[in-house]
Amino acid sequence: MSDSTFVPSFVNRRSFIELNGRARAQSLLDEGTGKELVGPFDRVESPWLPMQDAVPQADDGCIVLKGRIAGNPVVLISLEGAFQGGSIGEVSGAKMTAALDLATRDSSAGTPTAAVLLLETGGVRLQEANLGLAAVAEVIASILSLRQHAPVITVVAGTVGCFGGMSLAAGVSSYVVMTREARLGLNGPEVIEQESGIEEFDASDRALIWAVHGGEQRVGMGLADALVEDSIDEISSAVRKYVLAGKPAQHRSEQVPLYRERIAALDTSKQIDPLTLREQWSLRDSQGGAR
Amino acid sequence: MSEHVGLRGRAWFQALAGKDQPRTGDPGSVLTAEAQVCSETAIFLCVVPNPDSRFPCVRDGQVGLEEAYALATRIREAIDDDRDKPKAEKRPIIAIIDVKSQAYGRREETAGIFLAAAASADAYASARMAGHPVISLVVGRAFSGGFLTHGYQANRILAFDDSGVTIHAMHKEAAARITRRSVSDLERLGYQIAPMSYDVRDYAKLGTLHKLLHVNNPIEPTESEIVEVKQAIADAVADARTGAEDLGNRLNSPAAKETRKAGRTVRTLMEKQWVTA
Numbered sequence: 269m270s271d272s273t274f275v276p277s278f279v280n281r282r283s284f285i286e287l288n289g290r291a292r293a294q295s296l297l298d299e300g301t302g303k304e305l306v307g308p309f310d311r312v313e314s315p316w317l318p319m320q321d322a323v324p325q326a327d328d329g330c331i332v333l334k335g336r337i338a339g340n341p342v343v344l345i346s347l348e349g350a351f352q353g354g355s356i357g358e359v360s361g362a363k364m365t366a367a368l369d370l371a372t373r374d375s376s377a378g379t380p381t382a383a384v385l386l387l388e389t390g391g392v393r394l395q396e397a398n399l400g401l402a403a404v405a406e407v408i409a410s411i412l413s414l415r416q417h418a419p420v421i422t423v424v425a426g427t428v429g430c431f432g433g434m435s436l437a438a439g440v441s442s443y444v445v446m447t448r449e450a451r452l453g454l455n456g457p458e459v460i461e462q463e464s465g466i467e468e469f470d471a472s473d474r475a476l477i478w479a480v481h482g483g484e485q486r487v488g489m490g491l492a493d494a495l496v497e498d499s500i501d502e503i504s505s506a507v508r509k510y511v512l513a514g515k516p517a518q519h520r521s522e523q524v525p526l527y528r529e530r531i532a533a534l535d536t537s538k539q540i541d542p543l544t545l546r547e548q549w550s551l552r553d554s555q556g557g558a559r
Numbered sequence: 560m561s562e563h564v565g566l567r568g569r570a571w572f573q574a575l576a577g578k579d580q581p582r583t584g585d586p587g588s589v590l591t592a593e594a595q596v597c598s599e600t601a602i603f604l605c606v607v608p609n610p611d612s613r614f615p616c617v618r619d620g621q622v623g624l625e626e627a628y629a630l631a632t633r634i635r636e637a638i639d640d641d642r643d644k645p646k647a648e649k650r651p652i653i654a655i656i657d658v659k660s661q662a663y664g665r666r667e668e669t670a671g672i673f674l675a676a677a678a679s680a681d682a683y684a685s686a687r688m689a690g691h692p693v694i695s696l697v698v699g700r701a702f703s704g705g706f707l708t709h710g711y712q713a714n715r716i717l718a719f720d721d722s723g724v725t726i727h728a729m730h731k732e733a734a735a736r737i738t739r740r741s742v743s744d745l746e747r748l749g750y751q752i753a754p755m756s757y758d759v760r761d762y763a764k765l766g767t768l769h770k771l772l773h774v775n776n777p778i779e780p781t782e783s784e785i786v787e788v789k790q791a792i793a794d795a796v797a798d799a800r801t802g803a804e805d806l807g808n809r810l811n812s813p814a815a816k817e818t819r820k821a822g823r824t825v826r827t828l829m830e831k832q833w834v835t836a
Binding site for chain 2: 305313400481524
């Protein structure tokens with residue numbers, strides 16, 4: 269038995285979270301197939317940030333690569349969490365909708381083109397407020413249009429997570445892949461604490477945050493599909509699996525009666541224990557529920 | 560704004576749909592009904608405050624879990640009922656909007672409000688893509704996740720030209736806190752930068768709005784105003800039927816050509832580069 273047998277796997281693991289938005293996108297495509305569209309050298313920047321003395325970025329924090337995964341045409345859209353918290357402005361939003369709509373056009377013309385969304389975002393960029401909100405509505409519309417023809421796969425790796433209006437983009441996706449470090453929810457802890465008080469949500473309670481929004485919980489409840497390690501290989505193979513699987517027979521956001529019934533069954537007289545709810549919902553799944 | 564959120568929504572639902580009670584099985588906060596708009600039957604939907612809700616964080620007119628799934632249920636019923644009808648006979652779906660926000664609660668987050676909101680947006684968009692004209696009428700506030708859940712997927716958006724009408728990503732106090740400004744700085748920026756503004760006339764400059772409507776007092780609709788608003792809805796329905804089933808009109812409207820220049824540049828470049836990539 270060689271010494272290498274005793275090297276724990278995480279030592280050789282190539283981290284995905286440590287990559288920036290562009291490198292993340294490139295790491296998932298078949299080698300040599302990625303071409304960036306409306307890249308930083310096209311210099312389409314936010315016109316609204318400089319008016320407020322904020323520094324724009326040449327790619328507006330949104331990277332679009334057209335390429336292939338397992339030989340299949342895909343478009344990969346990656347949000348850079350390090351720029352403005354991955355928030356959606358006019359330009360980054362327009363990149364997403366344009367890329368999704370072109371994938372829809374190719375898909376309905378006979379070349380199914382899946383979309384992979386790497387979402388690290390707090391949602392609407394408040395410096396572009398209403399154009400950001402409008403852009404999020406259009407991104408949701410474009411995902412819903414594409415997913416009739418080809419799968420839309422969302423990856424939330426961390427550490428920003430996926431919040432605000434963009435959590436709806438994850439909600440309407442065909443598949444959602446998460447790590448344990450990732451979080452997914454409509455309102456982040458700080459916003460809830462600010463709006464509804466610390467008794468409602470203590471934003472400094474990290475155990476509570478991950479118990480509610482964390483990847484293990486979301487996948488365990490059936491609100492996301494795959495829990496993966498922070499590893500390029502694991503994320504890559506999950507994405508590949510869903511590209512090859514094609515679109516699901518029914519999307520999660522279409523399963524209205526199931527979820528309405530689940531909400532009706534909640535005891536709202538006190539806060540809901542995340543672990544108990546996970547057990548209840550996952551039990552239903554194993555009996556032929558959501559997935 | 561001294562007036563309570565939701566009064567306008569209820570008043571206009573009553574005025575246009577002729578009733579103000581929820582359907583059996585729906586929460587007290589979701590009003591849906593069929594009613595005539597000019598020569599055809601339309602489906603009206605509205606979210607109103609329900610002080611007795613079993614979810615504490617929706618009692619002031621926020622859109623929560625029950626609201627989102629109730630809307631999705633009613634819209635999907637309409638899609639199913641009209642599935643085999645020709646496009647011209649699919650019933651219009653009219654969302655009346657006066658919502659404070661989404662629900663900011665731990666119960667909601669734990670039970671996955673992001674999926675509930677997505678399911679409602681999905682239902683509205685699916686109705687639009689199936690050929691139902693989907694029209695939103697903003698009579699009061701349309702904020703953030705509340706608007707994304709209820710109304711922002713419409714083919715055409717109408718709003719009252721009134722100081723009590725606000726369409727925005729976040730209310731002033733919170734937006735100021737998060738962007739580290741004072742509320743007065745935020746208001747000053749709003750005068751200079753259209754997407755930052757809380758004024759519906761500035762919102763109209765973005766190109767996403769179909770039309771502004773004039774009423775004297777939005778909380779007390781008069782008979783003649785009801786007739787005018789119904790006509791405006793019918794016109795928007797007719798316009799939606801002649802147009803595409805996507806949201807492309809929001810980027811190609813005359814106002815969008817002025818304000819959304821950067822977004823339009825992105826689209827042109829992306830289309831050009833896509834075919835050679």
